[in-house]
Amino acid sequence: MSTLAPPPAGVSTASPNAKVTKKILVLGATSGIAEATCRIWAAQGAQLFLVARNADKLAVVAADLKLRGAAYVGTAVADLDDTDKHPELLAHAINSLTGMDVAYLAHGVLGDQASAEQDFEHAAQILFTNFMAPVSLLTWLANYCVQRHAGVLAVISSVAGERGRKSNYVYGASKAGLTAFLGGLRNRVDREGVTVLTIKPGPVKTAMTASMKGSEKFADVNKVAATIVSTIDKRADNLYVPFQWQPIMFVIRNIPDRIFKKLNL
Amino acid sequence: MSSLTAEPEALTSPTSAAPQPPSGPPQFESWGRYPKYGAKVVPLNWQGDFPGVLAGSHESALPVGLGRSYGDVCLLKDGTLLQTTGMSRLIDFNPETGVLTAEAGISLAQILDFAVPRGFFLPVTPGTKYVTLGGAIANDIHGKNHETAGSFGNHVPCFELVRSDGTRRLCSPTENPDWFAATIGGMGLTGVISWAQLRLRPIVSRALDCEHIQFHGIDEFLELKQQYQNVEYTVSWVDCVSTGKNFARGIFMMGEHSKAPGELKPSPEPKLVFPFDAPAFALNRTTVSLFNTVFFHKQMKPHVKAPQDYEPFFYPLDKVLHWNRLYGRRGLVQFQYAIPWEHAKEGTIAILREVAKSGLASFLAVLKAFGDVPSLGLMSFPQAGIMFALDFPIKPGITFPLMQRLGDMTLEYGGRLYPAKDAAMTAAQFQTFYPEWQRFARFRDPLLTSSFWERVTGEKSTL
Numbered sequence: 001m002s003t004l005a006p007p008p009a010g011v012s013t014a015s016p017n018a019k020v021t022k023k024i025l026v027l028g029a030t031s032g033i034a035e036a037t038c039r040i041w042a043a044q045g046a047q048l049f050l051v052a053r054n055a056d057k058l059a060v061v062a063a064d065l066k067l068r069g070a071a072y073v074g075t076a077v078a079d080l081d082d083t084d085k086h087p088e089l090l091a092h093a094i095n096s097l098t099g100m101d102v103a104y105l106a107h108g109v110l111g112d113q114a115s116a117e118q119d120f121e122h123a124a125q126i127l128f129t130n131f132m133a134p135v136s137l138l139t140w141l142a143n144y145c146v147q148r149h150a151g152v153l154a155v156i157s158s159v160a161g162e163r164g165r166k167s168n169y170v171y172g173a174s175k176a177g178l179t180a181f182l183g184g185l186r187n188r189v190d191r192e193g194v195t196v197l198t199i200k201p202g203p204v205k206t207a208m209t210a211s212m213k214g215s216e217k218f219a220d221v222n223k224v225a226a227t228i229v230s231t232i233d234k235r236a237d238n239l240y241v242p243f244q245w246q247p248i249m250f251v252i253r254n255i256p257d258r259i260f261k262k263l264n265l
Numbered sequence: 266m267s268s269l270t271a272e273p274e275a276l277t278s279p280t281s282a283a284p285q286p287p288s289g290p291p292q293f294e295s296w297g298r299y300p301k302y303g304a305k306v307v308p309l310n311w312q313g314d315f316p317g318v319l320a321g322s323h324e325s326a327l328p329v330g331l332g333r334s335y336g337d338v339c340l341l342k343d344g345t346l347l348q349t350t351g352m353s354r355l356i357d358f359n360p361e362t363g364v365l366t367a368e369a370g371i372s373l374a375q376i377l378d379f380a381v382p383r384g385f386f387l388p389v390t391p392g393t394k395y396v397t398l399g400g401a402i403a404n405d406i407h408g409k410n411h412e413t414a415g416s417f418g419n420h421v422p423c424f425e426l427v428r429s430d431g432t433r434r435l436c437s438p439t440e441n442p443d444w445f446a447a448t449i450g451g452m453g454l455t456g457v458i459s460w461a462q463l464r465l466r467p468i469v470s471r472a473l474d475c476e477h478i479q480f481h482g483i484d485e486f487l488e489l490k491q492q493y494q495n496v497e498y499t500v501s502w503v504d505c506v507s508t509g510k511n512f513a514r515g516i517f518m519m520g521e522h523s524k525a526p527g528e529l530k531p532s533p534e535p536k537l538v539f540p541f542d543a544p545a546f547a548l549n550r551t552t553v554s555l556f557n558t559v560f561f562h563k564q565m566k567p568h569v570k571a572p573q574d575y576e577p578f579f580y581p582l583d584k585v586l587h588w589n590r591l592y593g594r595r596g597l598v599q600f601q602y603a604i605p606w607e608h609a610k611e612g613t614i615a616i617l618r619e620v621a622k623s624g625l626a627s628f629l630a631v632l633k634a635f636g637d638v639p640s641l642g643l644m645s646f647p648q649a650g651i652m653f654a655l656d657f658p659i660k661p662g663i664t665f666p667l668m669q670r671l672g673d674m675t676l677e678y679g680g681r682l683y684p685a686k687d688a689a690m691t692a693a694q695f696q697t698f699y700p701e702w703q704r705f706a707r708f709r710d711p712l713l714t715s716s717f718w719e720r721v722t723g724e725k726s727t728l
Binding site: 032056057060061063064067068 | 310311312313351354355356357358368379
């Protein structure tokens with residue numbers, strides 16, 4: 001360190017132990033879990049680019065994250081069902097961040113199972129938002145990451161995708177498709193240095209679920225978010241959160257259909 | 266997008282859910298866990314959610330936060346509770362002035378996590394950090410620094426009040442001052458506070474320089490209070506069980522933010538959770554006496570000085586989540602009064618004697634002097650004099666007659682009880698404690714009411 005010459009391009013001046021500032025693209029940034037996750041990243045000084053549908057909500061979330069310490073917060077208002085616009089949106093986001101270490105896909109709809117049973121249009125809408133749109137995003141993002149041999153694609157799927165149940169099988173089917181797609185994508189891109197993380201959340205206590213029966217026993221959204229952040233750092237493949245859902249879903253998956261079909265799940 | 270089934274994945278979807286009808290045990294309890302009322306809980310996640318979320322509802326409603334008030338001021342039997350905790354975003358912070366602007370559902374714990382690493386602290390804090398900013402304003406809470414700082418509302422430059430007719434008012438001491446005064450200490454009845462400003466105070470360390478001094482009796486307490494009147498934070502624990510020579514013995518605890526620069530990192534999450542409802546006999550005269558004797562003598566000398574982190578100094582009970590389970594399923598009631606100086610000493614001695622005689626007291630008893638900084642709220646509780654707070658386990662046939670007696674004694678000595686802690690005061694007592702209540706009632710939102718308000722006024726929502 002005797003000269004004041006600038007370091008060669010591409011060489012970080014930070015000490016190896018210093019926390020690397022992450023560049024994170026968040027899709028569906030105003031959802032409860034996404035926002036809680038972003039608060040942790042913001043406090044770590046991350047650079048964030050947030051995409052959401054509602055401009056007012058996006059603006060208050062962005063202002064909050066900036067105050068909490070995010071080094072940069074960029075935003076774009078977009079309806080992610082509009083897959084034609086994905087390439088332009090993603091390129092703009094990554095240009096704004098000047099790179100991308102993590103893409104966090106947290107958007108999706110629950111839909112209304114009862115309407116989906118009667119109305120194919122509604123069922124198709126759920127499948128499009130929860131499956132087709134992420135496939136479009138991930139195709140572009142995976143190729144971007146493969147080119148650079150780096151990156152984490154962290155995607156919120158669901159335990160509902162592990163087995164179809166009468167209470168929400170259309171939603172479950174969309175998430176089952178997403179989980180299968182992520183499994184195959186991981187198989188393809190892992191050898192290229194790209195991590196694909198499938199996140200399967202269990203019930204989480206948010207203000208939104210305050211009215212649900214038994215909600216006092218649900219997981220704390222901030223703890224769920226902390227687990228997601230640390231799992232992304234570990235570059236793991238799958239995450240059940242809270243972890244108890246892994247054995248629970250193991251049991252659910254292995255109930256024989258002759259019994260399962262009689263259950264009210 | 267309209268139904269919310271009990272599916273895990275519901276939680277990640279940005280869906281606006283219709284609330285489910287209440288069934289089974291109440292989903293929302295106050296801290297005393299008494300009374301227990303069924304109510305619908307509807308979240309307010311965004312500043313624009315109210316009053317739209319109530320469209321088509323024919324029930325009255327009440328905004329609530331974290332449910333840390335003790336009785337029924339945060340309950341509404343068979344109504345709709347509007348839970349604000351999802352509105353917890355920061356809006357602005359000015360490091361020059363220390364003024365923080367945030368959505369009203371943010372908790373004081375979340376504010377501390379933000380403020381402490383930046384060298385700021387709450388201007389006034391209660392004994393728990395798990396209350397919301399909106400709740401702190403609505404109950405005009407006080408802390409150990411009341412003598413120098415007044416109550417919480419004294420540090421709120423302005424806030425926005427949203428009425429059920431959709432009107433939004435910016436309220437401050439100069440803008441809509443009547444609405445400002447009605448809403449501070451207004452128990453959530455004047456409308457929903459969507460966001461508020463809070464003037465934080467600078468600190469250079471997490472630590473406080475603390476002193477603990479034993480005292481015997483109210484005279485010694487008053488001498489200490491006089492001697493240390495310039496110390497920022499003072500509070501006393503008092504033994505309410507012992508009689509004779511140990512009557513009203515206690516520990517006078519004080520602290521000031523350390524002036525030596527030190528650590529400013531945020532606090533770790535609490536790890537201890539009180540795991541189950543204690544049996545009804547867990548708190549009795551013997552166990553409480555034993556606790557009190559140990560607690561009184563835990564300091565080997567009558568006077569000790571030591572630095573202390575702010576967590577154990579301000580929030581000793583927050584270390585154990587759900588400590589209210591110690592009181593068993595029946596719950597607890599709190600008795601908290603402020604008696605003006607004129608009768609403060611005789612009133613306190615008389616009430617302490619009555620409490621000791623009952624044998625019902627718990628070990629959580631707090632004695633403090635209130636200063637003369639006037640509160641800004643029409644219905645604020647603090648007034649210059651002696652403040653005393655005590656928890657009682659609920660024992661059928663014993664606790665409530667005692668509460669009634671103590672309430673009447675408070676009245677006799679010119680004091681008042683604290684709605685945020687109350688589950689027992691009568692309408693007659695309330696209306697004497699708070700002579701402005703009828704003027705305040707004119708500011709109540711016609712859609713909003715609480716079980717407390719209905720109990721002490723007999724007024725029902727106009728719906």
